[in-house]
Amino acid sequence: MIQLNEHERAVAAHLKHLKDQAGTHSPSIFTLAEKIPDLHIRIDACFLSNPYATDLFLDYLKRELIDTGKMRDVLEFYPSQNAVIAEILASCLHISPDNIFIGNGAIEIIQAVLHRYAGKKIIVNIPTFSSYYEFAPTGTEVVYYQLSKDNDYALNIEHYCEFVHNQNPDTVVLINPNNPDGGYLSFETMKYLLDKFSSVPTVIVDESFIHFAFEDDNYSLRSVAELVQEYPNIVVVKSMSKDFGIAGVRAGYAVMKNDRVKELLQNGFLWNSSGLAEYFFRLYVREDFLSEYEKVRVRYIKETQIFFSQLKTVEGIKLYPSLANFGLVEICDGSNAADFVSKLLIAHGIYTRNCSDKIGLEGEFVRIASRKLEENIIIVNAIRELMS
Amino acid sequence: MIQLNEHERAVAAHLKHLKDQAGTHSPSIFTLAEKIPDLHIRIDACFLSNPYATDLFLDYLKRELIDTGKMRDVLEFYPSQNAVIAEILASCLHISPDNIFIGNGAIEIIQAVLHRYAGKKIIVNIPTFSSYYEFAPTGTEVVYYQLSKDNDYALNIEHYCEFVHNQNPDTVVLINPNNPDGGYLSFETMKYLLDKFSSVPTVIVDESFIHFAFEDDNYSLRSVAELVQEYPNIVVVKSMSKDFGIAGVRAGYAVMKNDRVKELLQNGFLWNSSGLAEYFFRLYVREDFLSEYEKVRVRYIKETQIFFSQLKTVEGIKLYPSLANFGLVEICDGSNAADFVSKLLIAHGIYTRNCSDKIGLEGEFVRIASRKLEENIIIVNAIRELMS
Structure with missing residues (x-):
């Protein structure tokens, strides 16, 4: 079972307070960074998005709006x-x-x-x-x-x-x-x-x-x-x-x-x-964008499915079947979700979504987003360490 | 009175069609540029905003988001x-x-x-x-x-x-x-x-x-x-x-x-x-931004008031009292507002707002935005030429 030390319990309480303030959604990593400055957040696995697609969009934005000065038109008018x-x-x-x-x-x-x-x-x-x-x-x-x-x-x-x-x-x-x-x-x-x-x-x-x-x-x-x-x-x-x-x-x-x-x-x-x-x-x-996008979409799906297959090998948790970019994970070793999320955040800098506010779930659940391949590996290893 | 030649009448008809499509708002200069490619738009005096403030915002944006790479955070999360x-x-x-x-x-x-x-x-x-x-x-x-x-x-x-x-x-x-x-x-x-x-x-x-x-x-x-x-x-x-x-x-x-x-x-x-x-x-x-902003606000007000005082000297139009960044101008020489707007756009590249769709105005009215000092001078001279 996951045990928190005194410092971790204090941070966990702070975290719970911020979550309560944010209603049924999670506080962003920016809010966390602002309110709990001694947290070192490395991976936002609470956040559900394809990071390769962000790279692609930023690439276009830079080439077509920033480098050309057309950003002004987009903001001014x-x-x-x-x-x-x-x-x-x-x-x-x-x-x-x-x-x-x-x-x-x-x-x-x-x-x-x-x-x-x-x-x-x-x-x-x-x-x-x-x-x-x-x-x-x-x-x-x-x-x-x-x-x-x-x-x-x-x-x-x-x-x-x-x-x-x-x-x-x-x-x-x-x-x-x-x-x-x-x-x-x-x-x-x-x-x-x-x-x-x-x-x-x-x-x-x-x-x-x-x-x-x-x-x-x-x-x-x-x-x-x-x-x-x-x-x-x-x-x-x-x-x-x-x-x-x-x-x-x-x-x-x-x-x-x-x-x-x-x-x-x-x-x-x-x-x-x-x-x-x-x-x-x-x-x-645009066809040029869409063909580039299709590549990063498929790449991300493949990596996400690899991530899921690795998560399934971790003892003490159960991953539910998913064709989205996140996995619903049940914590089966008797630990509660809040402790899991706090420990993963404090000890490993990985932010995940505590699902204890989700109605209709019976048990201790967290939702974990798929990120880039190397980040997913870090997440799996951290959870494995946490659950061992 | 303003007279349109055949080409100008064709463009004016196109303009009217685009305006009708846009409902009670004006088509943007981008729509105009797209739909009437032979128009050469130099000044958007339809558009009500402080251009110096845009400069200021873009300056901050460049320094704080674009040059630092923080733009990603703003777009991704x-x-x-x-x-x-x-x-x-x-x-x-x-x-x-x-x-x-x-x-x-x-x-x-x-x-x-x-x-x-x-x-x-x-x-x-x-x-x-x-x-x-x-x-x-x-x-x-x-x-x-x-x-x-x-x-x-x-x-x-x-x-x-x-x-x-x-x-x-x-x-x-x-x-x-x-x-x-x-x-x-x-x-x-x-x-x-x-x-x-x-x-x-x-x-x-x-x-x-x-x-x-x-x-x-x-x-x-x-x-x-x-x-x-x-x-x-x-x-x-x-x-x-x-x-x-x-x-x-x-x-x-x-x-x-x-x-x-x-x-x-x-x-x-x-x-x-x-x-x-x-x-x-x-x-x-932020205090630093606000003190910079206050300078461009006051500068723009001063220039706008100069613009108004110059517009008042143009014969054949009447400017209504304004403490906004635009002036309501009545065309008093018997020309209609659509012809005024078309001619100013086609012959001078200056886009103004035909107010004929505004309920409660009796007469021929256009609304003219104050832009940068040098643009305002061009606008006044063009209208003076138009009305002479």
């Missing part, structure tokens, strides 16, 4: 309006611009969609990303569907369909791959579910981690966004923060029926992209 | 949450963080506040910034208070107070200085109005252009934001785009009673600042 950026994306997504809504990060879209379309009753599978129940408007009943631990938190399709059928909700939420466990529903399964839910007014499908999932040897990407004409009740939410490693840029989009896009735009969201977000969206549709 | 940034601003604004709400540009705040607090009836003075009536929620009656042309579109205080009293609205909106005319209400007048409107549930005061106004020889800034405890019904909206010349960064804030900040945050807006916006907000409270 108003960016394009929502619909203009939707039009830019349309060609690349093979979806009509009328079906695309641009968000200041996915979180803005989640908020907007819940507030407008959640209806009287929403079903949220737990454990999950907390915003889906936290941002449900007053008057919306949130019904939790508990993913079964015995089934490794994977969705039991028939049981779930029956549950939805009996509950008769206005909205269901499917995060694919799910956060915090990384469980993935195949494209065919998703289609099966969408067929079953054709009479549910709104089916939110959050594909923020879909770039890390794959079904074949080519790591091909399968999104249900292209099915929006066939299933007009879907709202596909897509963050760009994770796959492109640019959380600070705040960029996301959603695909939904055109009436809804129109309605949202009638209520604002006119200039919700920054100049840098617009630059990113314009980059995102 | 999640920025701080809304309340954390509010806390940063609090010290500089001398206002409690509980009273500060951070926005992804002022426009997000306008939208959020109107949707939540506009109530059944809102009074909007016209001419004005269109978002205040466009974003009023369905079910809110927008009552226009017409500013009198005979009074140079200045607010007739007693007449307005009586109007508000008779209408008994839930919300009134005061933009100070007003857009598109730049009319300014002094701090004492504002206090007088706030006293009169103590029983109006919500008084929105948009101070997005207040950094360009002044009441004394020191060009001191007078904001009503600090009166939020005394007048808990006020919502002071502040864009940072204009005074700091960073529209592309998307940064704004509002000051309002703490219940409202709490309520808004309960409904989202958690991570609505980008990493660059957070960097800006942190800069905004």
Whole structure:
């Protein structure tokens, strides 16, 4: 079992205090560095993003904006309006611009969609990303569907369909791959579910981690966004923060029926992209960028899967099946998650996500993000040492 | 009278088409450059911002983020949450963080506040910034208070107070200085109005252009934001785009009673600042930056006032009194505003704002932004040539 010494207990208490202040999200490493200056943070394995994609974006940014002086244009002037950026994306997504809504990060879209379309009753599978129940408007009943631990938190399709059928909700939420466990529903399964839910007014499908999932040897990407004409009740939410490693840029989009896009735009969201977000969206549709991006996407998936296979060999922990860029790890030696996170942070400088605030998880859980190959090796070795 | 040749008429028609597409806002110079490639745009006098402040911000950005490699942190990681940034601003604004709400540009705040607090009836003075009536929620009656042309579109205080009293609205909106005319209400007048409107549930005061106004020889800034405890019904909206010349960064804030900040945050807006916006907000409270900023603010005000005094000498136009960074210009020689804007753009490369879509203006109006000193001289000379 993990034991903390007196100093470590003091830091752990400080850490808990900062976490409590940050609500259902983790304090950033910058907040930690500021508030607990004697911490030496080496690896942020709390943070879910592809670091190679960040490298790629920064490379383009340097060449095209910084070195050319065009950075000024991006910062000084108003960016394009929502619909203009939707039009830019349309060609690349093979979806009509009328079906695309641009968000200041996915979180803005989640908020907007819940507030407008959640209806009287929403079903949220737990454990999950907390915003889906936290941002449900007053008057919306949130019904939790508990993913079964015995089934490794994977969705039991028939049981779930029956549950939805009996509950008769206005909205269901499917995060694919799910956060915090990384469980993935195949494209065919998703289609099966969408067929079953054709009479549910709104089916939110959050594909923020879909770039890390794959079904074949080519790591091909399968999104249900292209099915929006066939299933007009879907709202596909897509963050760009994770796959492109640019959380600070705040960029996301959603695909939904055109009436809804129109309605949202009638209520604002006119200039919700920054100049840098617009630059990113314009980059995102360029063939040269996309072919470079595909390389770093596949590289990161491969390294992530290696990371998972190594984590599985560590005794005293259990890794749950994941096709996202993070693993849900259960601590099975009787230690608690807070001690695990504190010790890993203080003794090894590795910051991981304590999941004890996640509803629907029974046991001691942490979520560990995949980082660069060499960092992943350090993480595995540190956890092995911690658990020995 | 302004005459267009055949080529100019074709470009003017193209321009009109782009304007119609952009709704009640102007197409950006980038859209113009893209869609009408043979235009040579030299000066964007449609764009309302202090170019010297942009220089200053870019200078800091280069030294502190680009040259140090810290740009990566700003783009890769999640920025701080809304309340954390509010806390940063609090010290500089001398206002409690509980009273500060951070926005992804002022426009997000306008939208959020109107949707939540506009109530059944809102009074909007016209001419004005269109978002205040466009974003009023369905079910809110927008009552226009017409500013009198005979009074140079200045607010007739007693007449307005009586109007508000008779209408008994839930919300009134005061933009100070007003857009598109730049009319300014002094701090004492504002206090007088706030006293009169103590029983109006919500008084929105948009101070997005207040950094360009002044009441004394020191060009001191007078904001009503600090009166939020005394007048808990006020919502002071502040864009940072204009005074700091960073529209592309998307940064704004509002000051309002703490219940409202709490309520808004309960409904989202958690991570609505980008990493660059957070960097800006942190800069905004630093003494070294603020003392540099104060210099460029005063310089720009002085140059703007010189610009206005020169514009006043041009025959065939009338400049309305302005303490903002733009002037409302009426074309009095019988030409129409569209021809004026087209000719100035095509023949001189100067882009100005045709105000013919602004409700509440009777006549042919354009709005002309103050730019750098040398550009302002070019603008005045071009208009003089145009009108001769």
